[in-house]
Amino acid sequence: MSAVDEDFAGIATVTISASDGEQITETAVTFVINNINDAPRIDSSGIKRIVAKAGSTLTVSVPAHVSDVDHEFSELWIDVDTYDAGSATYDFDTGLITMKWDEAGTELVTITAIDPEGESATHIIEIEVVDSLPLAWESMGTQGDISASFDTMDYSTNPVATVAELTNHGLTNVEIRWQVCNSLTGVCTDMGAAFGFSPFTVQANEGVGLRVGDYIGLTVKAVDSSGFDRKSEMLKTYALEPSDISQEPIGEENPSSESPTSSLFLAAGAAGALALIAATGVIVTNRRREPETPTAMLVDAPLPLPPEGLPEGWTMEQWQYYGLEYLRGER
Structure with a gap:
């Protein structure tokens, strides 16, 4: 069974066959199909949304997208409208829409195709005008x-x-x-x-x-x-901090970079330090050898009390420390 042509107009003959398994009967039926006007059709492929560069000219071929099964394209009336007057014009001779916008933004262009019977089709093109992509x-x-x-x-x-x-x-x-x-x-x-x-x-x-x-x-x-x-x-x-950083020990210098003068000063300084340490050692040694002269002595055995007893106001601890001086008449 072939596909149905919805736009067919004219005479069509359909043959009907019937069979009982032994004999076949056929009858031809003729149909007269009157033409019914169809509206123009607009193929929106490639013109649903268009990106255009600001200040540049853009063209769209209407015959490439508009057709009518009942009429030639030249019989159709094409109307092109836009909100920005003068930004889109249609040339009936070439069938081209020429568009241009100087500022970025979204523009809408409406295409309407009208046949001689008054049937029409409309499509809106969305134009995205950009300075750059x-x-x-x-x-x-x-x-x-x-x-x-x-x-x-x-x-x-x-x-x-x-x-x-x-x-x-x-x-x-x-x-x-x-x-x-x-x-x-x-x-x-x-x-x-x-x-x-x-x-x-x-x-x-x-x-x-x-x-x-x-x-x-x-x-x-x-x-x-x-x-x-x-x-x-x-x-x-x-920027990033380096993952591996090599560092030299602080205070470590290259011996080869020292001058003779700096070496001389270092040697003199070391000699002076040794002399100072030696002198200090002598002083300390001499101080250690000097005998101590205590003002009070703690005797090993308890000091006997005088016949009159412990002096008035004294304690036994004071007597042990200073009793000898008392007996000598120094207190």
């Missing part, structure tokens, strides 16, 4: 348009950066702007530009290298194969 940086788990890598981001280094295209936009006129800024001070100290996707060196802090709090900002501008300007947001990559 974005270039997305590759991020964790997200496929971007471009990527950036550095051979190092350690402190005190001037990294070599490489920017690569990841998609098939066919980017040309590539301009990469870089700058070195400090997140602690908010000051950008260095900036420069590179062209194309070749590696380039970032001279940080006038060649001294990255410092604590520094980051490298990259921005890419290019033109794709469709003629659209493309621009990325700034990608920030922060």
